[in-house]
Amino acid sequence: MIKNLNPQQAWDFLQSNENGLLIDVRTKMEHLFVGHPPQAIHIAWKEAPDWQLNGRFVENVFQVAGDFNVPILLLCRSGQRSLDAAVLLQQSGFTNLINVTEGFEGTLDENQQRGNLNGWRFAGLPWQQS
Numbered sequence: 451m452i453k454n455l456n457p458q459q460a461w462d463f464l465q466s467n468e469n470g471l472l473i474d475v476r477t478k479m480e481h482l483f484v485g486h487p488p489q490a491i492h493i494a495w496k497e498a499p500d501w502q503l504n505g506r507f508v509e510n511v512f513q514v515a516g517d518f519n520v521p522i523l524l525l526c527r528s529g530q531r532s533l534d535a536a537v538l539l540q541q542s543g544f545t546n547l548i549n550v551t552e553g554f555e556g557t558l559d560e561n562q563q564r565g566n567l568n569g570w571r572f573a574g575l576p577w578q579q580s
């Protein structure tokens with residue numbers, strides 16, 4: 451079963467679970483230039499320019515986690531790619547998966563803009579840019 455936590459809940463979880471891993475599944479450019487939580491490990495789910503699924507995604511996650519039972523929190527822009535990634539990881543044997551709902555930038559507002567309603571940055575949680 452995949453759990454869902456909002457950004458604040460995810461941050462709190464990471465603070466109280468030292469073995470938890472936060473994996474940022476966005477593209478390299480999003481991770482670097484839009485920003486990311488300081489402890490986030492970048493493993494792209496899909497990457498420009500062809501937007502094909504990272505065929506080594508599961509392998510890359512296992513290399514970092516080293517165990518199918520480690521708590522893995524997945525973060526993307528809005529919570530959808532991270533949920534898709536969590537489903538694949540669950541199908542591959544990972545057992546402790548958490549999707550960060552709202553993602554890093556949050557859901558779209560009435561003006562089709564992110565960052566004004568919710569999300570990691572909106573919650574005022576630690577983040578950095580490269």
